[in-house]
Each structure stands twice: as C-alpha cells, then as structure tokens.
Amino acid sequence: MSESGLSVDLKNFFSSLNSGVIVLDMQANIVCWNQWMEKHSLIPGYKAIGKPFDEIFPELVNQRIHQVISSNIKTGLPAILSSVLNKAPFPLYIPNTKEKERLQQQINITSIEISTTSSRYCLINITDVTASIKRERALENQVQERKKTELRLIKRTDQLQSALYASNAGVFQFDIATKEIHLDKKARQICFIISGKSIFSYQQWLKNIYQPDTHSLEQYLQSSINEELGYQFDFEFRVQGVDDEIRWVVIRGVIGLDANNQSKNINGVLVDISRQKEHQELVLAKEAAEIANQAKSAFLANMSHELRTPLHGILSFANLGQTRIDKAPREKLESYFSRITESGHRLLHLLNDLLDLSKMEAGKMDINFVEYDLKVLVGQAIDEQKARMDELKINTECYYQSGESFAVFDNIRIFQVITNFLSNAIKHTPIEGIISFDIKKLNGYLQLEIKDQGVGIPEGEIHTIFDKFQQSSFTEDGSGGTGLGLAICKEIIEGHNGLLGVKNNPEGGACFYFKIPLKQKQA
Amino acid sequence: MENSHFEFSEMQYDLLKELFNLGIGSAASSLSELVNQEVILSVPDIIFETPEELANRLGHDQNIFSVSQAMEGPFDMHSMLIFNPEDSFDVVKQMLDEHLSDETLTELQSEALTEIGNIVLNSCISVIAEALGESFKIQLPIFRDTKTHELLDNSIPKRGSKEVLISILVKMELKKSLINGHLVFVLNTDSMEDLYKTLNTLLESYE
Numbered sequence: 001m002s003e004s005g006l007s008v009d010l011k012n013f014f015s016s017l018n019s020g021v022i023v024l025d026m027q028a029n030i031v032c033w034n035q036w037m038e039k040h041s042l043i044p045g046y047k048a049i050g051k052p053f054d055e056i057f058p059e060l061v062n063q064r065i066h067q068v069i070s071s072n073i074k075t076g077l078p079a080i081l082s083s084v085l086n087k088a089p090f091p092l093y094i095p096n097t098k099e100k101e102r103l104q105q106q107i108n109i110t111s112i113e114i115s116t117t118s119s120r121y122c123l124i125n126i127t128d129v130t131a132s133i134k135r136e137r138a139l140e141n142q143v144q145e146r147k148k149t150e151l152r153l154i155k156r157t158d159q160l161q162s163a164l165y166a167s168n169a170g171v172f173q174f175d176i177a178t179k180e181i182h183l184d185k186k187a188r189q190i191c192f193i194i195s196g197k198s199i200f201s202y203q204q205w206l207k208n209i210y211q212p213d214t215h216s217l218e219q220y221l222q223s224s225i226n227e228e229l230g231y232q233f234d235f236e237f238r239v240q241g242v243d244d245e246i247r248w249v250v251i252r253g254v255i256g257l258d259a260n261n262q263s264k265n266i267n268g269v270l271v272d273i274s275r276q277k278e279h280q281e282l283v284l285a286k287e288a289a290e291i292a293n294q295a296k297s298a299f300l301a302n303m304s305h306e307l308r309t310p311l312h313g314i315l316s317f318a319n320l321g322q323t324r325i326d327k328a329p330r331e332k333l334e335s336y337f338s339r340i341t342e343s344g345h346r347l348l349h350l351l352n353d354l355l356d357l358s359k360m361e362a363g364k365m366d367i368n369f370v371e372y373d374l375k376v377l378v379g380q381a382i383d384e385q386k387a388r389m390d391e392l393k394i395n396t397e398c399y400y401q402s403g404e405s406f407a408v409f410d411n412i413r414i415f416q417v418i419t420n421f422l423s424n425a426i427k428h429t430p431i432e433g434i435i436s437f438d439i440k441k442l443n444g445y446l447q448l449e450i451k452d453q454g455v456g457i458p459e460g461e462i463h464t465i466f467d468k469f470q471q472s473s474f475t476e477d478g479s480g481g482t483g484l485g486l487a488i489c490k491e492i493i494e495g496h497n498g499l500l501g502v503k504n505n506p507e508g509g510a511c512f513y514f515k516i517p518l519k520q521k522q523a
Numbered sequence: 524m525e526n527s528h529f530e531f532s533e534m535q536y537d538l539l540k541e542l543f544n545l546g547i548g549s550a551a552s553s554l555s556e557l558v559n560q561e562v563i564l565s566v567p568d569i570i571f572e573t574p575e576e577l578a579n580r581l582g583h584d585q586n587i588f589s590v591s592q593a594m595e596g597p598f599d600m601h602s603m604l605i606f607n608p609e610d611s612f613d614v615v616k617q618m619l620d621e622h623l624s625d626e627t628l629t630e631l632q633s634e635a636l637t638e639i640g641n642i643v644l645n646s647c648i649s650v651i652a653e654a655l656g657e658s659f660k661i662q663l664p665i666f667r668d669t670k671t672h673e674l675l676d677n678s679i680p681k682r683g684s685k686e687v688l689i690s691i692l693v694k695m696e697l698k699k700s701l702i703n704g705h706l707v708f709v710l711n712t713d714s715m716e717d718l719y720k721t722l723n724t725l726l727e728s729y730e
Contacts, residue, residue, distance in 0.1 A: 075652060077645045078592070078663045084635040085618060106634070108663055136627055143624040 005119050006032055020092065020126030023112070026073055028053045031121065040092040040103060040128075062089035065107070072109050072122045081107040083129045090126060104133040169269040172251065174202075176225055176263055181205045187270045190249055192241035210238035210246055224255060225263045231255045233266055236273065248277040299468060306350055313343035353484040357468070360491035367410045367495050369520050374414070374446060375405040378437050381418045385426060393432045400439035407446035407518045409496055414516070417489045417500075421450045421512040424485075428454025428510065445498070447515035456504040465502055466490040489514070496520070535722045536569065539691075542651055543567040547693050547706055550647035557639060558617045558697055565694040577690045578672040581605065581705060585671045588633070590640025594648060596659035598710060598717035601675075602648060604640040605705040608668070611636050613702050637666040647706065655721065675709065689715055 006023060014021040014034045020041075023032035033048040041048075048056050053069065060066070064086065068079035081089065088102045108125045164171065170187025174180075179202040183191065188198070191208050206214055220235045233253040238246050253268020317336040325333070359365055375398070382389075382396050389396070425435045433453040440447055457465060468487040493500040498516035505511050531539070544567060551562040572580075581587065588611040591603040606614060612625075615632040618639070623631070641664040652659050667674075675688075691708040710718055 071645070071649065075649055076658060076660060077649055078641070078661050079645065080638050080641045080664055082634040082638040084615075084631045085638050110663060111660070136630055139630065140624055140627040143626045147624065 005114060005117055006121070007114075019128070020090075020124075022053075022124040022126075024053055024069065024073070024122040024124070026120065026122075028069065028073060028122075030056060037092075037126075039095050041090070042093070042095075057090065059091070060089060062086055065089050068109050069122060069124070072111060076111040076120065078111070079107075079109040081105075081109075083133055092126065092128075094130070101130075103128050104130040164269065167269075167271065169271045172253070172266075172268060172270050174221075174253075174266040176265055179203075183270075190247070190270050190272050191239050192245070192247070208239050208241075210240040213237040221266075224266065231257075233268060247272055248274045302468070303354075307347065310343035310347040310350070314340050314347075317343075350484070353488060357484055357488050357491065360488065360495065365413075365491065365495055367413060369408050369410060371406060371408050372411045372414075373405050374407060374409075374439055374448060375400050377411060377415050377418055378439070378448070381415060381422050384419065385422055388426060389435075392426065392429070394426060394429050395432075395434045397434060397436040398439075399437065401441075404441050405439045405446065407516055408520045409516050410492075413492045413495070417492050417514060418448070418450075420485045420489050424512065425450055425452035425454075425510075428452050430454070441518065442515065444518055445515040446518055447513060449511050449513040451505055451509055451511045453509040456508060457502055457510050462502055462504075466500070531719070531722075534726055535719070538722050538726060539569055539718075540567050542654055543569075543691055543693070543708065545654055546647035546651040549650040550643045550706060551695065553646040554639070554643050554695070554697075557642065558614060558700075560617075560697055560699040563696045563698055568690075568692045570690055570692070571687050572690055573685055573687060574675040575672065577688065577692075577707075577709070578674060580692065581671045581674070581707075582607075583671065587669060587671055587674065588636060589667045589669065589674060590637050590644070590664050591667065592641070592644045592648070592664045593662040594659040595661075596652070597655060597657045597721045599714045601709045602644045603674075603705075603707045603709070604643050605674075605707060606636070606702070610702040610704060613700055614639065614697070614704075617700060633666045633668070637664050640664050640666070643706070655725065657721070686712055688712070689718070 005025070011032055011034075014023070014032055017034060017036060020037045021032060021034040022030060022037060025031050029050060029052050030048050031050075033043075033045040035045075037048070038044055043056065054060075062081075064081060068077070068081070071077045072079065083104045083106050086105070086107070088104055089107070090103075090105055092103045092105065093100045094103060106127045106129045108127075110123050110125070111120055112123050113120045164186070168186070170190050171182075171184040172187050173182040175182075181200045181202060182198055183193065183200065183205075184198065188195070191205070193200070193205075193208060206218075209217060217235060217237045224233050231254055233251065233255060236248060236250045239249050240246055250271050250273045251268060252271070253266045255263050256265045256267055258264040317339045321328075321333055321336045321340075356365075378398060382398075422435070429435055429452045435453075436449075436451045438447075438449040438451070466486045466489070468484060490500060493514045493516065496516040497520065498514055500512075500514035502510055502512050547564055547567065551564050555562045586608055587605050588608055589603050589605045591601055594600050594602065612628065612632055615635045616628055618635065619628070619631075644664065645661075648659060648661060669676075689710045693706040695704045695706060696702070697704075
C-alpha cells in the first residue's frame, strides 16, 4: 500500500488503461493521475499528485463537474457526464499536434472503497470520444447536405409539376422489360382512361388507341426500342374514347438505358394536340382553297386569251372583207374567208378540248376497259400521220417483244394520247429524222416511250408541261396547239391508274412516256 | 395482488409516500431546470404487484427507453426513469441548444438520456438517503432500449415472474411540451423486509 492509500497494483492497473483516471481522496486532493492524463493534459503526475483538484484545474468552468465531484465525495453518488451535454470540460488535447485540438470527453464519476483501510475515493474516468463525435458531425453534415438536396429536388419537382400542369401534359413511363405503362392522372384523362389505377399493361393501353394508328405506333415503339431512331421519342397518333370521340395525341420522350446501355424504359409526356391538328387542317384547307382560287384566276386569264386569239382572227378578217368587198380581188376575199374558217376551226377545237378536260376533271370521263394490243394502236397512229411524216421525210421505228404489248385499257382514249405524243414529236423532229416507239412490260405495267430528235424540253418545264395552257417555250410559235393536249393526256393516263412523264434523251431530243397497269381492278 | 407476508401499516405507507414525495420533488426540480419548463408529478403510487402487472401498467408490449440505477444500502432498490422513444427524443431535443438534425439526435439521445436519468435519479435518491440518515451504494446509470415486459429482466434479482414486488410509480408530465414519463422504484421480496425495518426504525426515532 502506498502513502496515498491506493495499492501499487491498482495504480498500475489505472496506468495501463487507455482512458484518463484521476482519483481524489475525501479532501478532493489528487492521489492518482495515470499516464493517459499525463499524455493528454501535458501535466506530469508528480506535479498533479498531492495537489487539490481545483488547483490543477483552476479554470474548469463546467459547474456540474464541481457539483457531482463534491456530491460523490459527500454521499457516494455516481455520475455520468456525456459529451453531448458537456462540451469537452477538461483541458485535454490530442498529443503531438501543432494546433491544440481539445478532446471530446465522456466522464464517469464513481466511488471506490478500499476495504482494507475502509477508505473511500472518488474516481474520475475520462474517455476520449472525439472520433465518434467527429463521425457524428460528419454524419450531421451529410444529413444536412442530403436535406438541402431533397429541398432542391422538391422545389424542382414542384416547378416541373407546375410546368406540366401549364403545358396540359400527362406523364407516361413505359417499362420495356415488363411491358407496363405508367400513366399519371392527366395522361389517363388524355387517353380516355377512366380507371383510377395508374399502371396498365401495354395491351390494355392499346385498346384506347384509334385502330388505324395502332400498327404505326407499335412499329414506331419497336424501332425506338431497337435504338434505330436515337434516344428521342416523338410520335403523333389518335386515341378513341367510348363514345367514339377521337383525339390527336403526341407522345414525346427519351429512351432510358440500363447499365449495359440497353433500352430500359421510355419516359416522357403525352399532350393533347387535337386543337393544333384542327388548326393545321384548317390552314391546309385554306391554302388549298387559295391555290384553287389562283388556278381558277389563271385558267380564266388563259381562257380569255385563248378564245380571244381566234375570235380576233374571225372578227378582223370579217371586218376586212366588209370594208374591202367592192375593191378587193376575189382571191383576196377567198383568203379572208379561209382565215375565218381556220380560226373558227381552232375555236371549235379549243372548245372541244376544254369540254373534254372539264368532263375528265369532274370524273365524268367514261373509260371503256378492254384488253387490247398497244402495238396495233401505235401502228394506227403512225398511219394517220403518215402523209405529214412523208412530207418531212421522217421515219419511224417500233420496238416491242412479240405478245408483250397487251394490256387492259380504253383503246380510243389511249389512241388520243399516242396521237398527241406523236404529233408533238413530229413538230420537233427535223427533216429526215427518226421517231422511235418502244413498248415493254415493266413490273406489272405496260410502258410506251416515244422519242424524237428535237431540241428536248428545257429542264424547268419538265414538271409543268402537263399542266393546262402550258406549252413548251420553243413551241409557242403559233403552231396551233391549244395548250390543253398534254393536260388531257395526263387525265386519261391517271384515269387508267397509270403514270406519264417526259425526259430528255441522253443522245438528244425528248422522250414522252406513259405506263398503265396490265390489268385494271374494275375490269 | 396483496402480499401476505408484509402488511404495511397506515403509518408506514404514509412515511414511505412522504419519503418518495420528497425525493421525486427534488428529481422534478432537477428535470425542470434541465428542460426549462414546469414538471407536474403524480402522488407516488405504492403497489404490491408482479413484474408482469407493472409492465402492463406502463403499457403492454410498448417500446420504452429507460435509465436505471441500482442501489444498495439499508434496503436494495432499483430506480428508473422511463420515457417512450418519441418523448425521450423530445426531451433530448429541448436540452440541446444547437440545431441538430433528427438523424444525429437519434444517434446521440441514448448518451444524453443516460446523463439526464443520472441527474434526475441522483437528486431523488440523495434526498431519500438524507431523510433516512443512511448512505446508499449506487451504481452508474444504465440505458436500455427495451419492451415494457422486459424492463425488469436481468436488472433485479427475482424468484420468477410471479414474484410480488413493491413498485412505487410516479407519473411525470412536462407541461409545455406535453411529454409524459415515469419514475419507477422497484424492490424485490428480499428488500421488502429491509424496507419494513428501515421504516420502523425511522418511525421509532420520531416517537
């Protein structure tokens, strides 16, 4: 037993502890000060032992320590001072550091009784809890950060919700693996879904899609999932309600990818665009009406010009005849009459063409489908124009495969087309030139090409040449065309569900062609 | 359940009540200082009952936080401060002036509550010891997060769950923040005799 009354064994035991031990006798003098205390208080044991507690810690401001120590000495009451409610009361520091950092402490105060001497002591045990407090602080910071993030997230979510509300958009989510569709309340309203639940199978959802649009929507979805269309998703389709109300909807989203970069889901919005669609349709209808109006004006302007030209001829020669009937020689008068007749014929020809065309445009053209040999028609057309071609020493060539020139068509109408093409070709082919005909079958169509050796069609006119009152610029020489011939041809070929066109031959000259189906549905 | 061995006389009952009244009065003023608001107490309810009956009075199968201190002296006793987890959280929250998140407070509350229990129970016990003119050997407080029916398991030596104990139960209410808690003192059969003697000695000294 040492002079302090504590055994050497007990003191050695205290010294070995990895926590601070201060033992006070009943006069509050320090009788034990272990190594841990020396290390962290920087006060060596020999300076502390034997000194009153208050002398060693003169600036200890924590009143509770003084109170519990005195109460322990007086009545033996134990006490715990937690680091939470007591901020590092003892001046203890982490050793060997430049900045003196005070240790966070948990303090236990108990009584020890030495039975051999019947003496009682106050034991102050101090544990370093700095590390756990630091952990708590780090946790606290993390928590605060998380809360800030949550707040920001809530704010953003609110903004997004408001934006969605304002844009009249519903939210949808499509899970590619489970084929489940999640629709929020607005999205359900847009799709005419009355159910209160928000998750639907893909098949359930398809039931509300307007039938003619389901196939294209499914195709688009599949292409998106296969990443053929990039990561954006944008598709317009119609949905149908129980009372057959139809609504235009646009679905816009992005494709979400999983960790392996595979399409995982589609997230986006559904917007009711019925009004925009209605507006678009009205705009288109208005544009079409304006175009039709312009065409009508152009047609009237052209018509008056075309009618006035022969009428002028008739009126001026009739007037000339009237004024010169006494003086002019007979031959002159005869030439006036023949000019009047010529203009009359042109006027009649023009009016016939016009009547034809208006009938065709009104869909009142009678087409009499029969199976016929196109090569025979070509021969008849050539025969009809033979005298004129002989005059110009123009030769013809006709190419066809035996038995490959039959199709179902109206021979009278198609003859009209061939004659028109041929007379055009004659007009442009130089003396001693060749006009060639080529008949062939092509993908269910019978095609006829008529090539001349003229100057060809200027590039800018290739697409307008079949419009009414269009004449190629190099034929506008008063060669007698009404400007309606090719427009009539177009109507006839379209009446046969066929196609016609013109191109320039690489070796020079123009090539007019048409193709008609080998068989007609009506036939 | 009445215990046939010990019939406290009216005088003994009154003395016991008076003793604990003094003690819990002191405990209440300590707590009131800590949480800076008025603490209202009920009159100590002294009952002979089994651990199970006590547990049921505290709320059947409830989660509770308790801080208990065992004491040995003229009679052995177990003193406990009990709160339900939510209320104990509020008590700790009111004692810490710095603003901490609920997550951190939850981590810290067992440590803080142990100190609070220590302060409250010490102030009660020291007053009782002083009144008796006796000294008690008191253990450091222990914090437990448990169910009501497990409250007395392993804490005081018992002869089984049917053993009759004396429980002295005080209801506490923190008026401003509507927090409820209990102060409970439990003595087992062995200690009852010692208590009986102690009370008699004290009564005799007054006569």
